[in-house]
Amino acid sequence: MNCTGKIKVFTPQTITGYGVAKIVDSSNPDFKKGDLIWGLTGWEEYSLIKSTQGLFKIQNADLPLSYYTGILGMPGHTAYIGFYEICSPEKGEYVFVSAASGAVGQLVGQFAKLLGCYVVGSAGSKDKVDLLKNKFGFDDALNYKEERNLDAALKRYFPNGIDIYLENVGGRMLDAVLLNMRVNGRIAVCGMISQYNLEHPDEGTRNLLCLVTKRIRMEGFLVFDYYNLYPKFLEMVVVPLVKQGKITYVEDVAKGLENAPNALVGLFSGCNVGKQVVVVASE
């Protein structure tokens, strides 16, 4: 019971999340015993999967299987769709990525660099900022927790303004970005992690009038709508880039299902460095 007197009742349910699994039994001829798959599974050692929608067979088992929860799976595909499909980027454009060391952000930044864009990322610790600059090849990176005035910070990093923003956080970062967007800018809204767990919504976004004055397109998307592009992304884009070493990928691995709750909670305060993975069982 919280202090306003409301009672919240939780019905225990298995938490779902993107996982990699091996099929131990199947009545579906397309998925045979021994096949490796990725898709929505349960936080449990054995899952009964009733729908094959959004379930993909793993063909390239020579790459680390955990990559299919990240760079080769939903987050990687999200980065690809958000950057290429939603933002229609061009060489030389100025790209800003928030939550840039996360599973989506680190890839967006690397895709943008490969295209010849100028890329700056924001993250919440010195370690992450170093990672962005030294491992992922971002042109620059900022620690948003050390910036009292995000608008002024963005003006330092982008004196010419921002063409493309990959929005992962929302809140005051979005407000500062709007002030620094260039004419005809694009904002792909992947998520707004700062807004997910607020008891009351925060102060709100105040600079939306910039959408008009700068003719900005701001578009939310969910990667489920782009499953038809997944095979192309996987085979033509990301697997070759990973195998050629042109893209780097960092995971933060927790071991054991019993450590999954702490790993989840840690995401909201930025404890993870790179994609948070939980190893439930090894082959």
Place this chain on the structure above:
Amino acid sequence: MNCTGKIKVFTPQTITGYGVAKIVDSSNPDFKKGDLIWGLTGWEEYSLIKSTQGLFKIQNADLPLSYYTGILGMPGHTAYIGFYEICSPEKGEYVFVSAASGAVGQLVGQFAKLLGCYVVGSAGSKDKVDLLKNKFGFDDALNYKEERNLDAALKRYFPNGIDIYLENVGGRMLDAVLLNMRVNGRIAVCGMISQYNLEHPDEGTRNLLCLVTKRIRMEGFLVFDYYNLYPKFLEMVVVPLVKQGKITYVEDVAKGLENAPNALVGLFSGCNVGKQVVVVASE
């Protein structure tokens, strides 16, 4: 000096606005003495126009000349671009228009009805609501000043949600609309009149996460970027519709340049009914 002790200094300048004028002298061979034009002119009896960018010769002088400040000019073109180009509307979609009795809004609503959409407008008085329903043919209309809970109001008018929103006001209306948008909705941001004159920005938009969950595209635009489509809009779309009586247009006419300041100020409290026009000189 305002109460915080700041001193504001204004340098007197001629206010500019969209006007209709007759050329009394010209050194440009494309614009001859006697030609009628519309475009950005001064709030004055005679203007010296140095740039012909955004200046259009009036060919259809058989329609009221004041219409070129509205339905046949910038606001009409704005309605056309915002609805057709930005929102890609389809027959049967649910369309909501704010500031719906204004120069842009009344046209968007009528374009949407002609296409076979379901259209509701919001305005700030009973007279305007009546105008929307009885003169412009909106399916329904609401007086936002009488609605304490805009979210609940929109749920009454759009039990199935909103596909397309023509945003002219911003603020709490936008927040309520976001909660009521349908998946794959489009928001064309024409303006945000509630935000123009705030000493401090208001409480901000809090429901932007809906952009992601509902895959909404929100796009600001300025009609200047679409001048290439103006001749098509004028000759193929709006002039035929006006001449055939398929589109109605309401103006609120103030007479005399000395009444222009009050007419302008009145816009921000919604005193005008329809497009506010000021007659400076008659032929």
